[in-house]
Amino acid sequence: MHIDFLKLMQLHDSAFPIGSYTQSFGMETYIQRDWITNGDELLAFCESYLFENVVYGDAIIVQEIMNGTEESLAHAGAVAHAVKIARETKEASLRMGSQFLQTVESIEGEAAAEELKRIMTAHQLRRHYSVVYALYMLQTNIGTKEAVTGFLYSTTTSLVHNAVRAVPLGQKSGMRTISALLPSVMKAAALVEELSLEDVRNQAVGIELASMEHEHIKVRLFSS
Amino acid sequence: MGPDTSLALQGKLDIRFARKSGRTILKDAYQSPPLKVSRVLYPENSARAVAYLVETSGGMVSGDTYTYRIHLEENADVTLIPQSAVKVYPQTKAQDTLQEFTVDVENGAVLVLQPDTLIPYKASSFTSRTTVRMSGEASVIWGEILTPGRRERREAWEYQKLDTSFTLWINQELKCLDRLQLEPDKSHPHHIGIMDGCDYYASFWAAGAAAEEADAGALNRHLLIPEGTRAAVTKPEDNIIHMRILSSDLIALKKLWQQAAAYFMQ
Numbered sequence: 031m032h033i034d035f036l037k038l039m040q041l042h043d044s045a046f047p048i049g050s051y052t053q054s055f056g057m058e059t060y061i062q063r064d065w066i067t068n069g070d071e072l073l074a075f076c077e078s079y080l081f082e083n084v085v086y087g088d089a090i091i092v093q094e095i096m097n098g099t100e101e102s103l104a105h106a107g108a109v110a111h112a113v114k115i116a117r118e119t120k121e122a123s124l125r126m127g128s129q130f131l132q133t134v135e136s137i138e139g140e141a142a143a144e145e146l147k148r149i150m151t152a153h154q155l156r157r158h159y160s161v162v163y164a165l166y167m168l169q170t171n172i173g174t175k176e177a178v179t180g181f182l183y184s185t186t187t188s189l190v191h192n193a194v195r196a197v198p199l200g201q202k203s204g205m206r207t208i209s210a211l212l213p214s215v216m217k218a219a220a221l222v223e224e225l226s227l228e229d230v231r232n233q234a235v236g237i238e239l240a241s242m243e244h245e246h247i248k249v250r251l252f253s254s
Numbered sequence: 255m256g257p258d259t260s261l262a263l264q265g266k267l268d269i270r271f272a273r274k275s276g277r278t279i280l281k282d283a284y285q286s287p288p289l290k291v292s293r294v295l296y297p298e299n300s301a302r303a304v305a306y307l308v309e310t311s312g313g314m315v316s317g318d319t320y321t322y323r324i325h326l327e328e329n330a331d332v333t334l335i336p337q338s339a340v341k342v343y344p345q346t347k348a349q350d351t352l353q354e355f356t357v358d359v360e361n362g363a364v365l366v367l368q369p370d371t372l373i374p375y376k377a378s379s380f381t382s383r384t385t386v387r388m389s390g391e392a393s394v395i396w397g398e399i400l401t402p403g404r405r406e407r408r409e410a411w412e413y414q415k416l417d418t419s420f421t422l423w424i425n426q427e428l429k430c431l432d433r434l435q436l437e438p439d440k441s442h443p444h445h446i447g448i449m450d451g452c453d454y455y456a457s458f459w460a461a462g463a464a465a466e467e468a469d470a471g472a473l474n475r476h477l478l479i480p481e482g483t484r485a486a487v488t489k490p491e492d493n494i495i496h497m498r499i500l501s502s503d504l505i506a507l508k509k510l511w512q513q514a515a516a517y518f519m520q
C-alpha cells in the first residue's frame with residue numbers, strides 16, 4: 031500500500047475541514063417537506079444527487095483538469111463556475127474550495143498552497159472545490175480514477191452524514207445507506223470515465239430548484 | 255447507405271433589428287422555409303417592436319434542423335413570440351431533430367423571448383442549443399417550457415431524448431451554462447431529484463441591465479406560486495436572475511413565467 035492511498039482517505043475523511051457539514055445542496059428543502067424521512071428515501075435522493083448532479087458536473091471537472099492540458103484549464107474552470115446556477119450551491123462550492131486550500135496549506139505547507147494559487151491566478155480559475163481538489167491531486171501520485179472516485183464518495187456520503195443529523199436518522203441507518211451507495215459510487219466513477227466537458231449539464235433539476243428554494247427558507251440548519 | 259433525409263427541412267431565419275429615429279425596425283431578414291418572421295407590430299409604442307416567429311410546417315420531423323440567428327443592434331427593443339408550440343414528431347430515420355438559436359444583443363438593446371411549449375411526441379428525439387451573447391448594458395429575457403409529450407393522449411414521457419442547453423455570455427465571458435438531457439427510458443424524470451413527480455418544467459432568465467437592480471428575494475415574494483407548483487428565484491451573478499419552475503399544471507406554470515417577465519417589463 032502506498033502512502034498516497036492513506037492521503038486519499040485523509041482528504042475524504044468527514045472531519046476534513048472544508049465545511050461540508052454545513053452544506054446540504056438543496057437536501058434540506060426535501061427534508062423540510064418530509065420527502066426524505068427514512069433510509070430508503072435518503073438512498074434514492076443520494077443516488078439522484080450522485081448520478082444526475084455530481085457525475086455530470088463536478089466529477090467531470092475534476093477529471094478534465096487532471097487529464098487536461100494547460101490550455102484547457104481555463105475553459106474547465108469557466109464551465110465549473112457557469113454550470114452552477116443556484117447561488118447557494120455556487121457559493122458553497124467556492125467556500126469549500128477556499129477551505130480545502132487553507133487546509134492543504136496547513137498540512138502541506140505554504141509552498142504547496144502557493145503553487146495552487148499561482149496556477150489558479152494564471153488561468154483565472156475561481157476556487158471551486160472541484161477545481162482546487164483536482165489541482166491538488168495533480169501534485170500527488172493519486173490517479174485520476176481514484177481521485178474522481180474519492181470525490182464522488184465524499185460528496186455523496188457527506189449528504190448522508192448531514193441527513194443523519196437533520197432528518198434525524200440513526201447512525202446505523204446512515205451507515206447502511208452509505209454501504210448501499212458504494213456500488214453506485216463505483217458505477218458512477220466508471221460512467222465519468224466515458225464523459226468529457228461536452229457532457230456537463232444540470233440533470234438534477236429538482237435538486238437545483240430545491241437549492242434555489244432553500245435561499246428563501248427562513249429557519250434552516252444548513253447554508254445551502 | 256445513409257438514412258433518407260430527402261424530406262428533412264433545413265429552416266433558417268436570420269433577423270436583425272435596429273433602432274432608427276426612435277423606432278425599432280426589422281433591418282434585415284433572411285428566411286428559408288419553414289421558418290418566417292411576421293411583420294413587425296407596435297402594440298405599445300414605436301420604440302418596442304413585437305414580431306412572431308412562424309413555423310409553417312406544423313412540426314419538426316427526424317433530420318430537420320432549424321437555425322435562428324437573431325441580432326439586436328444598439329438600443330433596439332424587441333419582443334419575439336413563437337406563433338405556436340414546437341411539436342417534435344417521432345424519430346423515423348435514426349436522425350436527431352435540431353433547433354439552434356444564436357442571439358447577439360448590443361448595448362442598450364432589450365430582447366424578450368416569450369417561450370411556447372415544446373411537445374416531444376412518442377419516440378421523438380430533439381436537441382436544442384441556445385447561445386446568447388450580450389453586452390452587459392443590454393437586457394435579455396429568455397425562457398423555455400418543456401412538456402412530457404401529449405399528456406392528454408396518454409403519451410407522456412414516451413420520447414427518446416430531449417436535450418436542451420442555454421449558454422449565456424455577457425461581455426465575452428461565459429456566465430451560465432444550463433443544459434438538461436432527459437431520456438425517460440434510462441432514468442424517469444419523475445424520480446426524486448430530477449423532476450420530483452412533476453410533468454412540466456420551465457426556466458426563466460433575466461440578464462444584463464434588467465437584472466442588476468433586481469433582488470431574488472423580492473421577486474420570489476412577488477410571485478404568486480400556486481399550490482402544487484414549485485418555483486424559486488436565484489441570482490447566480492450580479493446581473494443575472496434565474497427562476498426554475500416545476501409543476502403538473504401547465505397553465506399555472508405559464509402564468510408564473512409571465513408574472514416573472516412582467517416584473518421586469520414594468
